[in-house]
Amino acid sequence: MNWWLVALGGGLGTGAHYAVNQVIIYPGAPAWPWATLAVNLAGSLMIGLLYGWTGRRLAASSPDLVAPVRALAGAGLLGGFTTYSAFSAEVVALAWGGAVGVACGYALTSAVGGVALAWAGLRLAGQPPQPATEPQ
Amino acid sequence: MTWLGVTLGGAVGAIARYGLGQLIGHWAGAKATGLATLLVNLTGSFALGWLVGTIASSGVTAGSSVPIGTAGWGAWRVMVAVGLLGGFTTFSAASLEAAEKADRGRGWERLSGIGQALVMALASIGAAGLGLLVS
Numbered sequence: 001m002n003w004w005l006v007a008l009g010g011g012l013g014t015g016a017h018y019a020v021n022q023v024i025i026y027p028g029a030p031a032w033p034w035a036t037l038a039v040n041l042a043g044s045l046m047i048g049l050l051y052g053w054t055g056r057r058l059a060a061s062s063p064d065l066v067a068p069v070r071a072l073a074g075a076g077l078l079g080g081f082t083t084y085s086a087f088s089a090e091v092v093a094l095a096w097g098g099a100v101g102v103a104c105g106y107a108l109t110s111a112v113g114g115v116a117l118a119w120a121g122l123r124l125a126g127q128p129p130q131p132a133t134e135p136q
Numbered sequence: 137m138t139w140l141g142v143t144l145g146g147a148v149g150a151i152a153r154y155g156l157g158q159l160i161g162h163w164a165g166a167k168a169t170g171l172a173t174l175l176v177n178l179t180g181s182f183a184l185g186w187l188v189g190t191i192a193s194s195g196v197t198a199g200s201s202v203p204i205g206t207a208g209w210g211a212w213r214v215m216v217a218v219g220l221l222g223g224f225t226t227f228s229a230a231s232l233e234a235a236e237k238a239d240r241g242r243g244w245e246r247l248s249g250i251g252q253a254l255v256m257a258l259a260s261i262g263a264a265g266l267g268l269l270v271s
Contacts, residue, residue, distance in 0.1 A: 002154075003151065003154065003155075006150050006151055006154040007147040007148075007150060007151045008147070009150065010146045010147045010148075010149060010150020010151065010153075010154075010223045011143040011144065011146045011147035011150070011223075012143070012146075013146065013150070013223070014142055014143060014145065014146020014147070014149070014150070014218070014219055014222050014223040015139065015142055015143040015146060017146075017218065017222055018138075018139065018142045018214075018218050018219075018222075021205075021206065021218065033205075035205075039227075040227040040228075040231075043227060043228040043231075044227065044228050044231035044232070044235075046228070047228040047229070047231065047232045048231070048232060048235060051232060051236075071154070074228070074229075074232075075150065075153070075154050075157075075226075075229075076150055076154075078226075078228040078229075079150055079153060079154075079223070079226040079228060079229060080146045080147075080149070080150045080222070080223045081228070082226055082227035082228040083218075083221070083222040083225050083226070083227060084176075084177040084180060084181060084225035084226060084227050084230060084256075084260055085177070085180040085181050085183065085184035085217075085221040085222065085224070085225040085260075085264070086184065086217075086218075086221075086222060087181075087227060087257075087260070088177075088181035088184070088185070088257070088260040088261045088263065088264035089181065089184040089185050089188050089264045089268075091257075091261045091264070092185055092188075092261060092264045092265045092268055093188065095265075096268070107257055107261065110227070110257070111250075111253040111254055111256070111257040112250055112253065112254075114227060114228075114230065114231035114234075114253060115231050115234040115235050115238065115249055115250055115253045116235075117231065118228070118231035118232045118234070118235035119235035119238055119239060119249070121235075122232075122235055122236070122239055123239075
């Protein structure tokens with residue numbers, strides 16, 4: 001069943017990525033690739049939140065749902081939404097066009113920013129649930 | 137029509153990535169998740185670099201010698217580049233695996249997560265450049 005969830009999520013996520021590409025149009029090179037940066041950084045934060053939440057709260061309340069939810073939302077939706085091929089091709093295209101500084105800045109912002117946001121997501125959503133009322 | 141193609145390509149790409157991950161996980165164990173992500177991102181980057189190179193040399197886009205973005209690419213190329221390769225490769229999993237590595241570490245070991253992300257980036261950029269060169 002997880003295979004179908006990955007396919008469904010992957011189709012929807014890739015479609016959403018294409019929609020972002022339509023909204024954020026690239027001006028002529030050398031331009032900062034905003035659309036790819038936006039989907040990759042947003043997707044990195046969201047997968048951190050997803051894995052933090054499923055690993056802590058969902059695993060505690062309904063552990064059978066962890067794998068299908070991660071297949072649909074993680075491997076499917078966010079895997080399809082984010083892209084590595086566009087990222088690396090854009091870095092190469094920027095460097096090829098002479099904008100080596102822009103290429104390096106874009107590569108570092110994506111890679112380091114992605115890890116930092118995924119880690120922040122894991123930490124934010126992976127905390128144990130707070131008690132509803134403060135103990136007196 | 138392009139929308140449908142991108143969505144279908146994305147579904148096929150995601151299934152291929154997931155299947156490769158399952159296969160490598162079955163063959164090399166749970167520690168190989170990072171290996172599967174590296175493999176899909178390297179091959180997907182190489183393929184897109186090659187595709188961009190064929191478009192640049194066929195003169196589809198005017199101006200820059202290597203185009204950024206997919207303006208004037210046509211439905212089939214967008215379906216493959218954004219749909220199939222976009223669905224096949226993943227940035228979120230790469231960030232997550234690097235963040236999990238950082239999260240497990242203590243003190244300076246946390247920086248190894250950033251190191252892992254930079255290795256993935258450098259290798260994939262190299263693969264895209266290689267694809268462009270051989271196109």
